[in-house]
Amino acid sequence: MAAMSDERSGGRPRPRGPARWVLGLLPLALLAGLVAFFFGADPTAPFRDAFPPVEDLTIERVSFPENGVMRVHVVNGGPEAATIAQVIVDDAYWQFEIDGDATLPRLARATLELDYPWVEGELHVIRIVTSTGLTFDHEVAVATLSPRPNALYLTTFGLLGLYAGVLPVLIGLLWYPFLRRIDRKWIHFYLSLTVGLLAFLVVDALEDTLETSALVAEGFQAAGLIAVGFIGAIVGLRALGNLGRGMGGAGSGDAGGGGVSRGLTVAYLIAISIGLHNLGEGLAIGAAFSLGEIALGSFLVIGFALHNTTEGLAIVAPVADRRPALRHFAFMGGIAGLPTVLGAWAGGFSYSPTLATFFLALGAGAIVQVIVEVTRLIRKSWPQGLFTPLNATGLLLGLLVMYGTALMVTA
Amino acid sequence: MKPERLSRRDWLKLGAAGVAGVSGATVLDLASRGGAASALAASGAMPREPGTAGATGGPHAGHQEAMGIVGMPGPDGPFDPAAFLTDFDYGEVTTRADGRVVRRWELVALDRDIEIAPGVFFPAWTYNGQVPGPTLRCTEGDILQVEFVNAGSHPHTIHFHGTHPPEMDGFEPIVEPGQRFTYEFEAKPFGLHLYHCHTMPLKRHIHKGLYGTFIVDPPEGREPAREMVMVMNAFDSNLDGDNEVYAVNTSAFYYHHHPVRLGVDDLCRIYLVNTTEFDLINSFHLHAGMFKVFRTGTRPDQYELTDTIMMCQGERHVLEFRLENPGMHMFHAHQSEFAELGWMGFFEAVERLAAGEGVPVRDRGAHGGHV
Numbered sequence: 001m002a003a004m005s006d007e008r009s010g011g012r013p014r015p016r017g018p019a020r021w022v023l024g025l026l027p028l029a030l031l032a033g034l035v036a037f038f039f040g041a042d043p044t045a046p047f048r049d050a051f052p053p054v055e056d057l058t059i060e061r062v063s064f065p066e067n068g069v070m071r072v073h074v075v076n077g078g079p080e081a082a083t084i085a086q087v088i089v090d091d092a093y094w095q096f097e098i099d100g101d102a103t104l105p106r107l108a109r110a111t112l113e114l115d116y117p118w119v120e121g122e123l124h125v126i127r128i129v130t131s132t133g134l135t136f137d138h139e140v141a142v143a144t145l146s147p148r149p150n151a152l153y154l155t156t157f158g159l160l161g162l163y164a165g166v167l168p169v170l171i172g173l174l175w176y177p178f179l180r181r182i183d184r185k186w187i188h189f190y191l192s193l194t195v196g197l198l199a200f201l202v203v204d205a206l207e208d209t210l211e212t213s214a215l216v217a218e219g220f221q222a223a224g225l226i227a228v229g230f231i232g233a234i235v236g237l238r239a240l241g242n243l244g245r246g247m248g249g250a251g252s253g254d255a256g257g258g259g260v261s262r263g264l265t266v267a268y269l270i271a272i273s274i275g276l277h278n279l280g281e282g283l284a285i286g287a288a289f290s291l292g293e294i295a296l297g298s299f300l301v302i303g304f305a306l307h308n309t310t311e312g313l314a315i316v317a318p319v320a321d322r323r324p325a326l327r328h329f330a331f332m333g334g335i336a337g338l339p340t341v342l343g344a345w346a347g348g349f350s351y352s353p354t355l356a357t358f359f360l361a362l363g364a365g366a367i368v369q370v371i372v373e374v375t376r377l378i379r380k381s382w383p384q385g386l387f388t389p390l391n392a393t394g395l396l397l398g399l400l401v402m403y404g405t406a407l408m409v410t411a
Numbered sequence: 412m413k414p415e416r417l418s419r420r421d422w423l424k425l426g427a428a429g430v431a432g433v434s435g436a437t438v439l440d441l442a443s444r445g446g447a448a449s450a451l452a453a454s455g456a457m458p459r460e461p462g463t464a465g466a467t468g469g470p471h472a473g474h475q476e477a478m479g480i481v482g483m484p485g486p487d488g489p490f491d492p493a494a495f496l497t498d499f500d501y502g503e504v505t506t507r508a509d510g511r512v513v514r515r516w517e518l519v520a521l522d523r524d525i526e527i528a529p530g531v532f533f534p535a536w537t538y539n540g541q542v543p544g545p546t547l548r549c550t551e552g553d554i555l556q557v558e559f560v561n562a563g564s565h566p567h568t569i570h571f572h573g574t575h576p577p578e579m580d581g582f583e584p585i586v587e588p589g590q591r592f593t594y595e596f597e598a599k600p601f602g603l604h605l606y607h608c609h610t611m612p613l614k615r616h617i618h619k620g621l622y623g624t625f626i627v628d629p630p631e632g633r634e635p636a637r638e639m640v641m642v643m644n645a646f647d648s649n650l651d652g653d654n655e656v657y658a659v660n661t662s663a664f665y666y667h668h669h670p671v672r673l674g675v676d677d678l679c680r681i682y683l684v685n686t687t688e689f690d691l692i693n694s695f696h697l698h699a700g701m702f703k704v705f706r707t708g709t710r711p712d713q714y715e716l717t718d719t720i721m722m723c724q725g726e727r728h729v730l731e732f733r734l735e736n737p738g739m740h741m742f743h744a745h746q747s748e749f750a751e752l753g754w755m756g757f758f759e760a761v762e763r764l765a766a767g768e769g770v771p772v773r774d775r776g777a778h779g780g781h782v
Contacts, residue, residue: 085530086480092751093480115477131530133648
């Protein structure tokens with residue numbers, strides 16, 4: 001490509017030979033030929049008989065729609081089809097109905113329904129036996145009736161999201177008048193503090209991502225999902241930021257270090273990023289409730305609430321020396337907080353480790369990009385950026401504050 | 412077997428009616444379904460019929476019959492658990508010049524994937540393509556010739572329990588694939604014995620299926636009875652050193668779905684052998700009746716009356732009983748875990764069994780005894 005455009009920009013005559021589209025498609029055609037040959041000639045056939053069957057079923061979720069009934073959601077993450085032959089629950093064979101064929105092709109899903117007298121609050125182990133006698137286990141730590149998407153649960157999960165996400169962010173935004181009244185030097189202290197908060201969140205989110213990715217069926221390539229989500233968020237938000245600057249920042253000019261719009265763009269970017277992050281947090285809250293683990297503590301919600309209040313501060317810090325319209329605060333609060341509600345709904349009614357991993361990675365990437373933006377903002381005024389004594393203190397303090405509030409989140 | 416999980420199993424707690432209620436409920440249902448069995452197998456899944464288990468209702472009604480496998484256990488290639496139960500192989504009988512009875516068998520070691528539960532296949536090592544191997548039966552004092560052909564992929568032997576010269580013990584020589592060896596010895600003492608491969612690693616050679624029952628009848632025979640052979644065995648299908656399927660005669664829940672028919676008040680005799688690998692013990696429990704235990708079958712005059720007997724791997728006993736009441740009598744391991752993982756069945760006691768129906772009566776004449 002580069003060579004070609006060079007030739008064209010050099011104004012040289014087009015070289016003779018096949019048409020450009022032929023040159024573009026030739027490697028693809030050769031690749032297709034290679035794949036076809038591989039399947040046709042089957043060069044690995046001599047090895048195959050010696051190999052044990054490659055089966056890899058994953059039980060993504062077990063739900064308890066009513067007393068005496070359990071549903072087992074299975075996905076085939078292995079490279080080959082696998083056949084579910086029997087199911088053992090707590091070391092007893094148990095009859096089941098399957099919603100379709102018992103043989104699952106690669107990446108196919110199935111739901112098994114069992115009449116099983118599960119016990120509220122107790123542990124159950126579900127084991128799938130395939131036709132080759134291999135077994136795949138899933139442990140339900142605490143069995144509890146699964147929430148159903150009715151008005152009561154929608155409201156409950158909505159309120160949980162509100163408590164954990166929206167309200168704390170809005171409360172955090174109330175620091176704006178305070179920030180307005182302090183010295184410019186201190187604003188950058190608070191911006192640095194924000195970077196500290198966010199840096200902690202990145203590590204925290206990545207840990208959550210990796211933890212959740214352990215539950216993802218192998219075929220769905222958790223590592224790839226994380227790469228796409230994490231890098232995609234960084235690149236996507238960066239492009240979005242440039243677009244925002246291009247539209248709003250052109251008039252005010254760069255000479256003045258950006259007007260209201262520059263700080264506002266960063267604030268919105270932070271809000272969007274935190275929103276993406278909170279979507280993942282919402283999934284965690286909803287899932288914890290539906291998996292019965294919330295019995296271990298509504299602490300989770302309180303912890304997230306304290307945690308998220310600092311996120312409000314992160315949003316308003318970039319606009320502390322500007323004067324944006326009030327509606328912007330409402331918008332930014334909504335963008336940052338409401339995804340918690342959406343996440344709680346999604347996580348509560350149909351938790352998917354695959355989606356959760358993707359969104360958690362997306363959230364982590366988003367925060368990385370926010371750190372970059374805020375750092376740039378600080379640099380505008382202070383060439384040493386984060387590493388003036390005061391700013392560095394702010395950053396470290398931010399990390400410590402997050403650590404302190406994270407201690408509240410036990411689950 | 413994970414002991415800490417045993418406490419969680421609510422099988423015995425399930426019905427206040429206790430296990431007797433279990434058999435009643437399940438069997439009534441089996442009886443009413445009758446020929447529906449094969450239809451169930453064809454559909455691949457048992458339909459859910461909540462509430463049929465009892466009039467007590469509640470959220471758990473129907474769970475007694477929801478326990479178990481999906482599909483119907485049936486014959487597996489050359490091995491049919493229904494036939495195996497009452498199949499005794501007396502060998503090819505000739506009489507030597509000195510008047511001694513000579514019995515000859517051929518056992519062939521073969522690798523074969525066997526079906527241990529509907530749809531679940533296990534890469535077994537077998538004698539004659541079946542697990543357990545054929546039940547060899549003779550009378551004390553017979554001369555036995557067992558020609559062993561190793562057509563499998565690994566070296567194997569046959570080690571017989573009982574008294575014989577050490578060179579016929581099957582510890583050595585190891586019979587390599589493609590080779591053969593003839594074991595020859597006199598059958599003694601009378602009793603219930605077993606045979607199995609004794610090649611190292613022993614655990615793998617046994618749990619993969621190389622074992623069978625070896626019965627030496629007393630010279631005067633035993634009282635005619637409806638006779639069965641039951642080998643308590645188990646399979647570690649995922650090779651983690653823990654069994655996934657338990658059964659008598661290999662097929663999980665086979666006699667649960669195909670009850671064994673016996674006559675009320677008839678003398679019934681079980682040749683019960685434990686070849687379970689990995690678990691220290693196995694056991695046999697009879698519902699709604701008691702049985703006599705003749706340990707190793709070596710002393711016809713000494714027995715214990717009980718309804719539960721515990722056996723170590725390699726132990727075997729002759730059980731005798733008469734069912735006094737018509738109806739379904741459950742039998743299973745009294746380790747609930749083993750029971751629910753497949754080692755569970757029914758005797759159906761019938762007032763008057765027609766000739767040729769149910770488990771056949773055997774006396775000395777039935778197998779030719781002494782020629």
